[in-house]
Amino acid sequence: MKLTDISKIYRIGTEKVVALENINLEIPKGEICCILGTSGSGKSTLLNLMAGLERPTKGNIKIKGKNIERMSENSLAKFRQNYVGFVFQSYNLLPALTAVENVSLPLIFRGVGKKTRNERAKKLLAQVGLEKHLKHKPNQMSGGQQQRVGIARAFVGKPEIIFADEPTGNLDSKTTIEVMKLITGIARENNQTLIIVTHDVNIAKYADRIVYILDGNIEKIEKTVSAEGEIV
Template identity: 50%
Template sequence: MIELVDVHKVYRTQFYEVYALNGVTMKIESGEFVAIMGPSGSGKSTLLHLIGCLDKPTKGEVVINGVQTSKLSDNELTKLRRDAIGFIFQQYNLVPTLTAVENVELPMIFKGVPKEERRKKALKLLSQVGIEEIANRKPNEISGGQQQRVAIARAMANDPKILLCDEPTGNLDSKTGRQVMEIIKRLNEEKNVTVVLVTHDLSLADYADRIVRIRDGRVDLSS
C-alpha cells in the first residue's frame, strides 16, 4: 500500500519559493490502478517522484508498503527503489549504447543477479511484452513503441510490486499508446502490480480503477 500524509513539497531558490504540493493526503491500495490527472504545473509529476522515493517531501510522510520513507537512509531508499518500485517514463530513458536485452538486465546487475540468470529472465520479459525478436538491437535501431516496451520490461526486471508511469504514451501514436497501456493493465491484473499513472489524457485514465485529480498542489475533492 502507498500512503501520503499531509505531504508538502516546496522548491526554494534565492529569490522565491514554489509550492509544488500543499498538504496531499491519499491512500493507494495494493493491486490498485490509479490515474493521477491535472493541468500542467499542478504537481502530478512531483507527487509521482515522491512516491518513487526520487525526492523527499518538505513536510509530511510517504509510506511505502508500511515503511516510513523519511526514516530510511540514502542506501535504504536506493534498495527500496531497486526492489519494490518500477519506473516508466515518457522519454524511455534507455541506455543508448546497450542492446534491448542489456537494458532490461541493468536493474538485475545492480541487484547482483548472476549473468546467466539475468539474461534468461530479460529475454523472458522481452517475450512477455512481445518484442523478443529485437533483443540484440540498440535503442536507435527500434521504434518508439518498441523502446517503451523495452522500458516496461526493464521496469519489471526485479519483480516490483509498484509500477510508476509518467506519461508513458506521450511520445507514441494512439494505436501504439493503446498497446502499451494494455501491457501495463495486464501487469496490474495478472501480477497484482500496483500502478500509479500520471497522464493528462482522459482516454488513458479509462484503464484505471480510480482517478485522483490534482490542482494547485492539492487533491481536488470537487471532481
C-alpha cells in the same frame, strides 16, 4: 502506500513556491491509480515524492509500513532497487546496449547471475512482443518498441510498485493503446501496484481510480467501472 499531510515547497531566492499542499492519499496493493493533471499541477512532484526521488517539506509517506522520507539516500536506493520499477516518457534506454541488456540491467544491481537475468529479460521481451528484437539496440527500434523495452525493464525485477511517468507521451494513438494494455495487463496479472502520471484523460481510463490534481491540491478522486470503462 499512504501519504499523510504531504506538502512540498520550493524556495527560489526569497520566494516560496507551493508545489503540493496537504495531500492525503492511500493506494492499496494491486491498485492501478492514475494521477491526472495539467502541466504545473504538481502531479510530477507527487510522483517524485512517492518514489523517494524528492523529500516532502512536511508530512509522511509510508510504503510497506516504512516512512521513506526518513530513510537515508543509501536506504532509499536499496528500497527502490528491491520494490520499485519505472516506466519513463523518454524511454531512458542505454544506447550502447541491446534490448536484452537494457532489460536485464536492474538485475545486475541485485546480484542476479548473467544466465538467469538474460533468461528473465528474454521472457519479458517475448511477453511484450519483442522476441525478434532481442539483440536490437534502441536506434534500431521504433518509439513504440523502445517503450516496450522500457516496460520489460520496469517489470523484470518483479517490483511491488511501478511508477509510469507520461508513459505514452511520445507515442501515436494506436501504439498508446497497445502500451497501456501491456502495462495494465502485466500489473493486474501479478497484483502489482501501478501509479500512472498523465495529463491525458484517455490514459486515465485504464486505471481503477483517478486522482485529479489541480494547483498542488487533490481536486477530486473518481473510480472507474473497469480498466477501460467509463468513469463513474
